[in-house]
Amino acid sequence: MIVKPLSKPVFLEQLEVLKKRIPTAQPKREEIIDTHARISAGYAGEKALYSLLSKLPLDVDSRILFDLRLPLYENFHFQLDAVLLTKRYVLIFEVKNISGTSFLDGIHRQLIRDKEGIQSGLPDPVSQAERHRIHLSEWLLHHHFPSLPIDSLVVFTNRTSVIKSSPDYADARLKTTRIENLAASIKQIHATHHNKAINSDDINRLTQLFLTHHSPYDPNILERFSLTKEEIQIGVSCPSCGVIPMIRLYGKWSCKHCNETSKVAHQAAFNDYKLLFSKKICNKDARDFLLVQSRNTVKRLLSDMNLRSAGAKKNRYYFLE
Numbered sequence: 001m002i003v004k005p006l007s008k009p010v011f012l013e014q015l016e017v018l019k020k021r022i023p024t025a026q027p028k029r030e031e032i033i034d035t036h037a038r039i040s041a042g043y044a045g046e047k048a049l050y051s052l053l054s055k056l057p058l059d060v061d062s063r064i065l066f067d068l069r070l071p072l073y074e075n076f077h078f079q080l081d082a083v084l085l086t087k088r089y090v091l092i093f094e095v096k097n098i099s100g101t102s103f104l105d106g107i108h109r110q111l112i113r114d115k116e117g118i119q120s121g122l123p124d125p126v127s128q129a130e131r132h133r134i135h136l137s138e139w140l141l142h143h144h145f146p147s148l149p150i151d152s153l154v155v156f157t158n159r160t161s162v163i164k165s166s167p168d169y170a171d172a173r174l175k176t177t178r179i180e181n182l183a184a185s186i187k188q189i190h191a192t193h194h195n196k197a198i199n200s201d202d203i204n205r206l207t208q209l210f211l212t213h214h215s216p217y218d219p220n221i222l223e224r225f226s227l228t229k230e231e232i233q234i235g236v237s238c239p240s241c242g243v244i245p246m247i248r249l250y251g252k253w254s255c256k257h258c259n260e261t262s263k264v265a266h267q268a269a270f271n272d273y274k275l276l277f278s279k280k281i282c283n284k285d286a287r288d289f290l291l292v293q294s295r296n297t298v299k300r301l302l303s304d305m306n307l308r309s310a311g312a313k314k315n316r317y318y319f320l321e
């Protein structure tokens with residue numbers, strides 16, 4: 001049973017908005033585009049795993065959680081792409097969506113990627129998964145949970161990629177799988193764990209513990225890229241052609257570029273504001289962001305959205321939830 005389904009990471013949503021609102025000439029633009037491509041590929045890989053795991057026949061007591069981020073020490077979290085929790089063991093998944101040829105180098109513990117003749121070095125996913133395994137084991141100990149075997153599996157989700165490894169790197173063979181072989185790999189791992197380590201109550205307790213301590217990555221995206229608020233393009237974006245800003249005209253948003261009109265385009269702009277700047281907004285900040293002069297117009301737009309608000313009159317702010 002999937003108890004924590006996969007959902008789009010906030011960081012990816014932030015990157016999408018930033019990509020849309022960062023001026024073409026901004027020097028950070030390339031770094032933002034690269035980061036977006038990387039996180040987006042990772043999410044596509046997780047979706048491929050989600051689609052397969054949700055169809056896998058599992059014991060009634062088994063639980064699956066996606067995208068679990070747990071605190072271990074002060075200011076340190078570890079992130080598990082997916083976790084399969086059973087009475088006999090825990091299996092953690094590390095998803096890699098890498099195109100081209102990946103070579104797992106056991107001597108230097110790195111992944112050498114070859115794409116169109118260009119080689120680049122990446123962290124070894126087998127070692128990454130092993131570190132996560134150790135972190136989870138420490139985390140369970142810290143929460144006084146009975147010890148149970150933890151296994152890890154790196155899942156390569158790109159169906160056209162080629163995976164190779166050093167001949168003496170045994171873990172690269174034993175602890176990795178291509179997505180099309182996922183079911184067989186899980187079956188193999190299942191067969192190595194014969195003894196029941198925990199009972200159904202423990203499974204429920206651990207599931208609850210995971211859900212309670214999960215803390216999604218929700219960074220201050222401007223700080224993350226050392227950007228200031230002034231460097232972000234403001235205004236409502238056109239839902240049809242993407243051009244920013246749309247103009248408020250006769251109670252509607254109009255695009256000068258493609259002539260599209262919209263009554264609700266400001267809602268997406270508020271969502272962008274939430275992802276980039278703050279989860280709450282006052283009338284003045286909303287006017288500045290939407291490029292609307294009328295206090296009353298913005299007041300109406302905000303109250304029509306039925307947002308929770310606090311404060312009175314000029315100090316009123318709205319929660320963009």
Ligand SMILES: [Zn+2]
Nearest residue numbers: 238241255258
């Ligand atoms: Zn347009």
